[in-house]
């Protein structure tokens with residue numbers, strides 16, 4: 001069974017599918033989220049990215065994004081630069097614990 005021929009209001013493609021849109025992609029592109037919905041989506045993403053089993057993947061994703069942004073700022077094509085953190089030596093990050101004083105990292109001991 002097929003529906004009457006119509007034109008997708010987003011991409012103007014002709015189709016005979018159910019509903020006004022030619023695809024789920026066009027249907028999603030046609031809607032606008034409220035600021036409240038956007039905030040809920042953002043919080044959901046933050047929670048998902050900070051699950052213990054996701055921390056390595058989150059780190060890799062963010063590092064890849066930072067390397068890509070650094071290339072864009074230097075006006076270099078990001079595809080010409082190594083952005084896979086597994087293929088680079090990256091110096092260890094300063095841990096969140098401890099206090100940095102005069103270039104030294106100090107930890108409280110019981």
Ligand SMILES: [Zn+2]
Pocket residue numbers: 008009010011012013021022023026
């Ligand atoms: Zn479409």
